[in-house]
Amino acid sequence: MPTKVGPDPSRRNDNARRAILIAAIELVGEVGYPKLSIEGIAQAAGVGKQTIYRWWPSKGALLFDAFLSFAGEGEAAALPDTGDLSADLKLVLKATVDELEDPRNDKAMRAMHVEIVNDPVLAADYRARLDQPMRELKKERLRAAQRAGQLAGDVDLEVAVDLLFGPVLNRWLQRTGPLTHEYVEHVVDTALRGLEPR
């Protein structure tokens, strides 16, 4: 049996790391990204600034890591599959609308997207750690719909994901119109049915 002579340093690191990530998310939600500072995060997490700089080069990198850590924990393992593709897509997208419209998330989520727009390195990290895994789950649901005969067999699934899930995020980011459940219904119905006459 190994002898412990003090607190486990790797566990202490994990705890400090987690406290910093939580503090970053909470603080950006309160003060917004422009006023977020490493000093403020350090104070809120009860650590020294140097501890933060040892692990993250910038507030952008830290905030991003925080998002990706917690986004992964809260996500479902798969999209719902009740056998009704349209209903399942609307359910998921309405939940997304509610999440985006929650004022507690607004500043933090916008901060993350600004970083993605500005920084190709963080964007690649986002793609690898969040966008691609989520996209794979969406495509998995669409493949099931193809097997059930609810989606055309020759549809480009990358494009299908963009058509179904892009408009809600776009409307929120660009603020081009009201983000409602009714909008979600129209997007899903229109994408499934297509624009051409039948």
Added chain:
Amino acid sequence: MPTKVGPDPSRRNDNARRAILIAAIELVGEVGYPKLSIEGIAQAAGVGKQTIYRWWPSKGALLFDAFLSFAGEGEAAALPDTGDLSADLKLVLKATVDELEDPRNDKAMRAMHVEIVNDPVLAADYRARLDQPMRELKKERLRAAQRAGQLAGDVDLEVAVDLLFGPVLNRWLQRTGPLTHEYVEHVVDTALRGLEPR
């Protein structure tokens, strides 16, 4: 005939204004938004900082004004209408891809979109001065397609515009995949045809 006793002050103002707007666009393309400063713009435009602050409250507001002024000048009055909706949409969207992929535009366009994501007031300005007028032209083209029997008569045109024109902007902003002419073809074909089996 009115007597001129010196240079026309309103024309002098117009010239200074235009020089400032041009300097702002050129400078953000060189140094990027974070390093853009009112001082730098004033120097490049050959005016005093106070002249700029008299007209614009911040570098964001100035840059935004610059974008909106020049975007309007370069735009076509209407979308092309050769009678082939699919071909016309692909033509316009491929030109958009080329514009977005031009490295000379990258920093400035990203800066504008970051401002829209962050600032609801600038976003409303963008919507009123650029997004809505452009959206009206797109809907006009889609209405012509409805009259020609190429688009279903009961399609929600707001959603149709989002499905056709959103994915390219989204992929560029979010950097979720390569922005190619082939992608444009797939988006237009898939949106027109729909995802359901026929």
